[in-house]
Every structure is written in C-alpha cells, then in structure tokens.
Amino acid sequence: xxxxxxxxxxxxxxxxxxxxxxxxxxxxxxxxxxxxxxxxxxxxxxxxxxxxxxxxxxxxxxxxxxxxxxxxxxxxxxxxxxxxxxxxxxxxxxxxxxxxxxxxxxxxxxxxxxxxxxxxxxxxxxxxxxxxxxxxxxxxxxxxxxxxxxxxxxxxxxxxxxxxxxxxxxxxxxxxxxxxxxxxxxxxxxxxxxxxxxxxxxxxxxxxxxxxxxxxxxxxxxxxxxxxxxxxxxxxxxxxxxxxxxxxxx
Amino acid sequence: xxxxxxxxxxxxxxxxxxxxxxxxxxxxxxxxxxxxxxxxxxxxxxxxxxxxxxxxxxxxxxxxxxxxxxxxxxxxxxxxxxxxxxxxxxxxxxxxxxxxxxxxxxxxxxxxxxxxxxxxxxxxxxxxxxxxxxxxxxxxxxxxxxxxxxxxxxxxxxxxxxxxxxxxxxxxxxxxxxxxxxxxxxxxxxxxxxxxxxxxxxxxxxxxxxxxxxxxxxxxxxxxxxxxxxxxxxxxxxxxxxxxxxxxxxxxxxxxxxxxxxxxxxxxxxxxxxxxxxxxxxxxxxxxxxxxxxxxxxxxxxxxxxxxx
Numbered sequence: 001x002x003x004x005x006x007x008x009x010x011x012x013x014x015x016x017x018x019x020x021x022x023x024x025x026x027x028x029x030x031x032x033x034x035x036x037x038x039x040x041x042x043x044x045x046x047x048x049x050x051x052x053x054x055x056x057x058x059x060x061x062x063x064x065x066x067x068x069x070x071x072x073x074x075x076x077x078x079x080x081x082x083x084x085x086x087x088x089x090x091x092x093x094x095x096x097x098x099x100x101x102x103x104x105x106x107x108x109x110x111x112x113x114x115x116x117x118x119x120x121x122x123x124x125x126x127x128x129x130x131x132x133x134x135x136x137x138x139x140x141x142x143x144x145x146x147x148x149x150x151x152x153x154x155x156x157x158x159x160x161x162x163x164x165x166x167x168x169x170x171x172x173x174x175x176x177x178x179x180x181x182x183x184x185x186x187x188x189x190x191x192x193x194x195x196x197x198x199x200x201x202x203x204x205x206x207x208x209x210x211x212x213x214x215x216x217x218x219x220x221x222x223x224x225x226x227x228x229x230x231x232x233x234x235x236x237x238x239x240x241x242x243x244x245x246x247x248x249x250x
Numbered sequence: 251x252x253x254x255x256x257x258x259x260x261x262x263x264x265x266x267x268x269x270x271x272x273x274x275x276x277x278x279x280x281x282x283x284x285x286x287x288x289x290x291x292x293x294x295x296x297x298x299x300x301x302x303x304x305x306x307x308x309x310x311x312x313x314x315x316x317x318x319x320x321x322x323x324x325x326x327x328x329x330x331x332x333x334x335x336x337x338x339x340x341x342x343x344x345x346x347x348x349x350x351x352x353x354x355x356x357x358x359x360x361x362x363x364x365x366x367x368x369x370x371x372x373x374x375x376x377x378x379x380x381x382x383x384x385x386x387x388x389x390x391x392x393x394x395x396x397x398x399x400x401x402x403x404x405x406x407x408x409x410x411x412x413x414x415x416x417x418x419x420x421x422x423x424x425x426x427x428x429x430x431x432x433x434x435x436x437x438x439x440x441x442x443x444x445x446x447x448x449x450x451x452x453x454x455x456x457x458x459x460x461x462x463x464x465x466x467x468x469x470x471x472x473x474x475x476x477x478x479x480x481x482x483x484x485x486x487x488x489x490x491x492x493x494x495x496x497x498x499x500x501x502x503x504x505x506x507x508x509x510x511x512x513x514x515x516x517x518x519x520x521x522x523x524x525x526x527x528x529x530x531x532x533x534x535x536x537x538x539x540x541x542x543x544x545x546x547x548x549x550x551x552x553x554x555x556x557x558x559x
Contacts, residue, residue: 162433230541
C-alpha cells in the first residue's frame, strides 16, 4: 500500500505573526519556519502504518518555495521514503494546491493521501476536502483514529458533538486532527539517512496546473486590540467586579 | 443573484449556527434560500421555513444525505449552486467538511470563516490564528464560504413563512458510510451557544478536578470548555476544546482557569466580551487579554468562587 503525505512549510506555531505595517500581508521576515503541526501528525501516521506492515511506501510532497525542501527533509527524517517538491514563488490558494496534489495522485496512484486538517497560517481547512472532490475519492476529515482493513478504512473523526465513526473505501483522503497521534522526534541517524533520500523537483506548470489566483488580498490588518484589564486581589473582589462593574453575573 | 445557506440540523431541529449563517447571508443580499439536506427531515425543513427573512426552503430528503457525508452532499450543493451567486454555511465541523468539496467541484476558491461582509464579493476573515484580519475579494462567479458564527448576531428563529420545495436529485457516491457517534450527554448549554463559559487548562491536573469547574459552571448556567493541553492530556473529551482549530467562542463572560493562554487558545476566545483569568503564574499570557485577572491557586480560588456565587 502506497501512502502520499502532503506537508506545508509555515511559520512556527510559537510565533505570533503580525501584519506588515503597510497592511499588505503577514510579516514573515526573519520568522522561524517549520512543518505545519497537523502535517507532522499526518507524516507520523503514515510512518506508523509502515511500521505495522500496512504501508509499503511513503511519498511526501510539498508545494512552496525552494526552502520548503527543509520540511520535505524533515518528513524524510521521520520515516518517509522519498520526496516531491513542487516549487512556486507565489503563495498558492488551496484550489491550486489541490490541483497540484491531484496531478501527483495521477502519477503516483496512492491508496491513501494523508494531510493535516488545516495549515496554521492560512487557517483555511480546505485542501484535503478539495482533493477529495478532484479525485472523486472518499474523505475522512479531522481524524483522531485510523484503522485500515483491506480495501477500506474505519476512521474516528473529531466533530462538534464528540466523536463520529465512518467507514471509507480506498483510495481515500484522510486529514489529521490533533489527537491522531503524537509525532516522534527525528533521531540523528535518521536525519543523516534522510539526506541521501531522493527529492524530485517539479513545478505547477510541469504538472499542467493553472494556479491563477481567484481571490485578491486587499488588506491584512491587526485585529482590534483588547483594552488592558486589571488584577483583582481575591475572589470577593472578582465577584464584586463581575456583578457591579461588568454586570455579567447577577 | 440569490444566496443559498446550507442548514445545520439533526433532521428534526435547526441548529443555532444556521441562524448566524443566515445573518451573514442577509448582510450580502435579501434573497436568501435554505437547503435542508437530510433523511426524514421534514420537521427540520418546517423549522427552517419559519426563520425570519427566508424566501424558500429546499429539502433534499434521502437516506444518502442523512449524516451529511461530504461525498454525497457536496455534489448536491454544487448542482443547486448553479442558480445562486453565493453559497454559505456555518463554520461547524459539518460545514468545514462539505464546503471545500463543493468549491472544488465548482472550480471555485472557497473562503473560510468570514467575519464581516464588505460587499457582495469582498469579505473579512481572520487568519494566522486571528492575529491578522484579511480583507479578501473573490473573482469567482459563485462565492462559496463558511461563516464564523460568533461574528454575526443570529436572525430570529421565528416569524418567517418560506415556501418549501422538494429537491429530487440523489447523489450517493457509495464510498463512505456512517457507523456511529460517541456524544457526551450534558445538561449544560452548548459551548458555541453559551452566554457564560468556564474553561480549564493543564493547571486542572486531571479530569476529576474538572468537577470544581462544573460546580461553578452550574451556578452560572455556564458551558464548560478546555484548552488543547487539557484535551491532549485526556482530562476531558475533544468536543470541549476551545481554540484556533477547535471551537471558536465569544460569550458574554469567559472564565479561563489554569490556562496559560497560548496563541492557539486565545484565537478561540479573545472576542469574548468579558474575560476573567485565574492562574497562579502572574506572567501567564492569558492575563494580557483578561479584563479581570486573579493570580491565585485555582484549587483555593474555585471553591471560594463556588461559595461566593
């Protein structure tokens, strides 16, 4: 069974990214970049499936600047077998990303595509579902448990009401939620080994994908700031303030 | 062009989030229809027809739509979308699951989590964990969007008298099947609908200690939430998580207890009207967004709060 995992290069989750002072976009100058946390969970799940003897090959793909090669290498160090880097200097919309991934699916014929449910920069939560539409495959989003059984998979999904279980036919798209697993740290020997693994480079144009944007970012502004609050001395003062000043309890 | 809102429902009742999505639709234009896709869902359709300001309710009543499986519902919505300029749904897990699939079927770039309507093709949405607000203009002929429910006041549940029209189209992709659901039963209000929320974090130390929060919550008629750390540690189930990728809430009063205030948590609650933080670490980032901060041991403060209410 072949697994394709998509990973995105994003600003590290500890960084509070701010708008540029001219409000044209996020200010990413000198910001530490990393693999999107949800994508890392997707990679870990693929590696676990390989360790269980279910997956035979893990191909990792990323779309982004040349520097996104670092995130592909990270995935290779975690246990993926080879990489594909689709280079582009523009920030692609999720529709264009899904089309690129569809082209990779056509070439690679994976049984499962694992993705993060959401990238923490764009916060869109689109790509897996859109790839599902383009391939016509089943989708299991927000997965917290994945069990493969022959040509189908049972997936537990984190939904608003609790946990939902669905069964999907393979090939299928699975997007990882936080509780799917806890990703490992890459060991030094595996980091060294990853340097020898192959990364094929291509472009959206080579894949025949039209990436013309459909939306325009007119402005990127900081949100309204909250007024600084006060510290209260004890519970009695807190209750008094909530009753008589904020008037939010009675 | 008219606007189509996909209803969030359980086949019997319309969920509150639908009313926020309708409000967003009405900020775009006045001609708003609702799609109720489900199975044996005529009660939900009747309820949708009563929502204020709705023109028409489309009902797709078929076993294939019972559990809102995206593979079946997305082609239905994509087919109906040909008659509309906009398709909206509340940014619930159902909405987020279905709408991008609709977008790709229509060759349209969806827009997630709109928080304001600027014009019929221009919208605001938060990204980067709510640290930046983007103003985005769409050039697609059909605009496909999810709505951040906390950003739009709900329309009235009653007062309308829309016509109900059956949709016969059946799309059953046959690739996915609903097997079951594990839903915690609670008498407390739902997180996304509560006026008051009491949330616990890693500082609660274990699931049993959440009892302290439940006691306070019940005095306040509050819902109980949690930070990611508390859910990851297994103290409480996933549906209680408030944050960037969990539930987005904006109650009148949010009480954060033993929560440090990571960027990801703040993204889910910083639009609350009044924020209270109780934490023993006076440097915890949660205090930067709190209107009232109490530096205290929560195991002392919570019983005191319980007694004082």
